[in-house]
Amino acid sequence: MSEFVSYHSSENYAIIGINNGKANAISHEVIEGIHAGLDEAEKHNKVVILTGSSGIFSGGFDLKVMTKSPESAKELVTKGSKLSLRMLSFPQPIIVACNGHAIAKGAFLLLSADYRIGVEGDFKIGLNEVLIGMTMHHAGIAIAKARLSEVYLNRSVINAEIYNPKEAVKAGFLDIIVPENELIATAIKTAGMFGKLNSKAHAATKLKVRKHHLENLEKAIELDLQESISINP
Numbered sequence: 001m002s003e004f005v006s007y008h009s010s011e012n013y014a015i016i017g018i019n020n021g022k023a024n025a026i027s028h029e030v031i032e033g034i035h036a037g038l039d040e041a042e043k044h045n046k047v048v049i050l051t052g053s054s055g056i057f058s059g060g061f062d063l064k065v066m067t068k069s070p071e072s073a074k075e076l077v078t079k080g081s082k083l084s085l086r087m088l089s090f091p092q093p094i095i096v097a098c099n100g101h102a103i104a105k106g107a108f109l110l111l112s113a114d115y116r117i118g119v120e121g122d123f124k125i126g127l128n129e130v131l132i133g134m135t136m137h138h139a140g141i142a143i144a145k146a147r148l149s150e151v152y153l154n155r156s157v158i159n160a161e162i163y164n165p166k167e168a169v170k171a172g173f174l175d176i177i178v179p180e181n182e183l184i185a186t187a188i189k190t191a192g193m194f195g196k197l198n199s200k201a202h203a204a205t206k207l208k209v210r211k212h213h214l215e216n217l218e219k220a221i222e223l224d225l226q227e228s229i230s231i232n233p
Contacts (some may be wrong), residue, residue: 005033007040013191014041015049024052025106030031031079041092045199047191048090050113051184052096060104077229080105082137086105087112088146089214091193091203097187098174098181103162108140110173111147112205113144115190118165118174119183125173126162137229138220147174148172
């Protein structure tokens with residue numbers, strides 16, 4: 001796909017892998033690479049497994065881009081929000097195999113998938129935007145509202161609470177956790193089960209269930225385009 005995103009196809013599933021440095025940062029190139037992978041998976045009607053590198057799924061948006069200027073931050077955040085919108089409405093099931101840490105946009109990608117598998121260990125998962133001086137954007141709030149209970153919504157978005165994998169299951173960022181050496185095998189097994197779903201029924205039902213949330217996310221993206229986004233530590 002690209003220097004930072006790999007794509008491996010099997011008979012019934014495709015693995016999209018993020019590999020962008022120590023933090024596995026979500027950059028313009030990474031977003032474009034994920035879109036390219038989704039294009040390919042959609043074309044061939046494959047269940048998607050989105051994963052990162054050993055110990056980290058993603059530490060969030062590329063801070064070099066985010067701190068360059070408000071305009072630069074807005075452009076990247078908008079692209080990230082549109083990626084989440086696509087994932088939440090994607091016709092095929094999307095599984096995230098979360099290799100470890102998932103912070104900020106990394107955690108939002110968890111909230112944008114259909115099934116999330118994490119790994120056991122001393123890893124951090126959550127939304128740290130307020131902690132680093134970023135007022136949460138409208139799209140981020142819309143995504144969190146769609147997937148987190150009100151209690152964890154407030155703790156995660158307003159208080160920037162960060163969770164370990166077990167706590168992340170309770171909060172709603174993950175569905176299950178497994179030993180790290182079983183992560184991909186579990187994701188592939190899950191993809192096999194999802195592959196038995198009627199693809200048309202899955203896609204149509206997903207859109208029905210998420211209709212209200214998808215509409216809210218589209219409106220939130222438009223609101224964010226009218227505001228400045230920056231980090232003020």
